[in-house]
Amino acid sequence: MSFGTMDVYLNEIENNLQSILYNKEEDQENETWKMYMERKNIVLEFLHSDLSLHLLKRHHKRIELLKKCSYYIEILPKHLALGDQNHLMLPTTMFQLVDPWRFQRMKKLGTVQTKIQLLLLTDLLEQLEQGREELVHFLETYDMVTFLARWDLVKQKLSNLSELMDNFLAMLVPGRLYVKHRLVSDVGATKIPHIRLVLSTKMPVMFDRKESVAHEDWVSLKWFITSQQCQPEQYELRFKLLEPRTQQERIQCGIMPVTSNMCEIRNLLSDRSYRFTVKRAETYTLVYEQWRDTITLETKPYPDEGMESTMCEP
Template identity: 60%
Template sequence: MNLQVTGLDLDRMKLDSPQCFLDQEEAEEAKGRQLLEPETWRTYAERRNAVHKFLTSALSPQLLRRHRARVELLKKCSYYIEILPKHLALGDQNPQLLPSTFQFINPKKFQRMKQVGTAQTKIQLVLLGELLEQLDHGRCELDALLQSPDPRPFLAGWGLVEQRLADLSAVMDSFLATMVPGRLHIKHRLVSDLSATKIPPIQLMLSAKMPVVFDRQQSVAHQDWVSLRCFVTLQPAVPEQFELRYELLDPQTRQEYMQRATVPVAACAFDVRNLLPNRSYKFTIKRVEGCMLVYEPWLDSLTLQTRPRPPEGPAPP
């Protein structure tokens, strides 16, 4: 009985070993060779290797995961309009240009362009998600085709496979291009003819700023105050202004309901005092809204509970 059980375990170990799977692949390959002439088999192997290379490089699972993480990050960014001379690219603008240029722009037309910028940003974010789904679906299709033990359908449909590879390459190109906020097309003149001679021709571009996020390891609650830390993934060259909001969760009285406020902060480290002990507070952080902001879909929030008061000792005799 013991020998029989041991034999079964050894058989299971053999089935689970890498060599077993290698033998299975070799058996499937040998079976496939029997279905094709040698020259046809070489053609199949070359084409199969080309698809495999595409799936492990241009469309690898690791690359798609990075792209998905990037899209999720873009959904949390803040988006702004940048006013640039037409001969400059985004990021090359002179900081002194904006105030002198902005005073000549028609406010109502600029507000309409901000609405266009909001719509364009939303469309780009939705499109990124759809393109990424197309890439995921296309990879699954090609991978399933490679896993088929019969090479004949693969060869018979090679024209469709080639077209699918080209389509997925085009989708990837569109995806990468859409990840970069683009130019806004101005349908109406933002600057009057009288003022146009005083400033160079301008263009409007969309730009993205990385989200402001609480540092959850460094943010700590004490008995009646909290110490908060936040950060931005890519630190801007110019210091930014932030807006912190907090509120007491589940207030029971009018006085407790007043335990809420909006506080401007100019640093990534700040304290909030005069809180109630042993209570939960919700905190949110964002950039101070400027006139150039067009879309800010996400705010980071953090809930902390203050510590209870220490127990009172016995009264002195």
């Protein structure tokens, strides 16, 4: 073989080797890019579904609603679930068997548990929002090499946020109260029933701001219960004149028990502002109720009769 032929042969081998190496590097780059896109899509899917801004805003509204709710203790037989309407038919003797002093202790525990639950929900939601911001930061600032190098960190962050979300969703529903001591007093030969205590919620009472109107010396008020039909309940309505001008005007206030979802208050002063507040009447089983709705209405001035008579003259 001549030297010229050998050079051509060696050049072909070198070119083939370079081509093989180039193709191998290209394949590796393609595999790396494919891995990067797959893992990036995992994060994007998590952000768009489990941790979307829309979902977090809904949870914010849910927490704000829960802060306005009323919380009660319910005594249920162990075989009935919370919300089962059959428990309304239980004999009242079950409640009478519960030791009043021990029940008051459980009410205090229910109050503490409710407050802690609302605080934890707020804290968990803040952690979820912060975690979302961190994931978005990873996607926006990490290049492919950095993202893949820190994938274990990102994956752990996804796992932690998923667990946080599970805890948050589980805590949205009031839970069972742990009964350390017997609630039922010694009833002798009577068989002690198997009972359990649970926390239940009632949606907040809110004024209907379209239907609540003021006239010259009286107001017509109407309210409703959020997300449900108004059930027959006892309510407490308060009213107060704002900025009284005389000592006599300071008595323009009061508390009224109401058994429906509407009320009229008469004998008010004209052209003045009044504040009205409505809430459920307190019951024996109430453990927590921090919020109550308030509305301010201004009564209308009486027509100026002198001016009207002047305008009517020919």
